[in-house]
Amino acid sequence: MKFGSKGKKSITALVVGLDNSGKSSIVNQFKPKKMMVKEITPTVGFKIEEFKAAGTSWKMYDMSGQGRYRNLWSKFYQEIEAVVFVVDASDRLRMVVAREELKTVIESPELSRAPVLVLLNKTDVAGHEDSATVMDLLELPQLLASHTWTMMSASAVKDEGLEDALSWIVSSVRT
Numbered sequence: 001m002k003f004g005s006k007g008k009k010s011i012t013a014l015v016v017g018l019d020n021s022g023k024s025s026i027v028n029q030f031k032p033k034k035m036m037v038k039e040i041t042p043t044v045g046f047k048i049e050e051f052k053a054a055g056t057s058w059k060m061y062d063m064s065g066q067g068r069y070r071n072l073w074s075k076f077y078q079e080i081e082a083v084v085f086v087v088d089a090s091d092r093l094r095m096v097v098a099r100e101e102l103k104t105v106i107e108s109p110e111l112s113r114a115p116v117l118v119l120l121n122k123t124d125v126a127g128h129e130d131s132a133t134v135m136d137l138l139e140l141p142q143l144l145a146s147h148t149w150t151m152m153s154a155s156a157v158k159d160e161g162l163e164d165a166l167s168w169i170v171s172s173v174r175t
């Protein structure tokens with residue numbers, strides 16, 4: 001499949017979600033092979049990643065999910081065209097916290113037009129929550145009723161589900 005033929009040539013995206021959910025690992029997998037790094041460490045503050053993939057030039061804000069840095073998420077809302085919200089499928093205990101953080105993000109007026117991709121990561125972990133359960137726990141249909149949104153399952157360590165993620169964003173961002 002050819003990507004990017006009708007989508008935007010460049011997209012600025014915000015990658016958020018709780019600490020340890022796998023945001024940086026996912027962004028790393030999005031990047032072309034030669035730009036990928038071997039070791040991912042917890043993000044301090046945020047990191048801006050610029051690369052080409054799926055026929056599009058990306059600027060991704062890979063934000064830290066740690067509590068003390070979450071106030072930085074809103075710093076860049078003005079320029080954000082798409083939101084990727086990463087959820088750790090193996091972390092049932094913090095689903096409620098994830099829901100509250102997602103709610104805060106998507107309720108901000110600057111993001112009202114931004115498509116929201118909820119990425120259920122770590123689906124390689126045995127006993128992980130399935131997408132129907134997470135959709136329920138996060139109350140996604142209610143929360144995202146006024147957004148263009150979808151939920152996809154992925155595994156950053158196995159590099160699964162991530163190509164679809166980029167192509168969905170490309171086709172969902174309004175040109």
Ligand SMILES: Nc1nc2c(ncn2[C@@H]2O[C@H](COP(=O)(O)OP(=O)(O)OP(=O)(O)O)[C@@H](O)[C@H]2O)c(=O)[nH]1
Pocket residue numbers: 017018019020021022023024025026040041042043044063064065066121122123124125154155156157158
């Ligand atoms: N099993 C499994 N582990 C993963 C997956 N994605 C990431 N991890 C691991 O989860 C841990 C956290 O990954 P990060 O990518 O640093 O998470 P993050 O969301 O960027 O964390 P912060 O920057 O602290 O907000 C690392 O040990 C990763 O190797 C996955 O799909 N499956």
Ligand SMILES: [Mg+2]
Pocket residue numbers: 023024025041042043062063064065
């Ligand atoms: Mg990180």
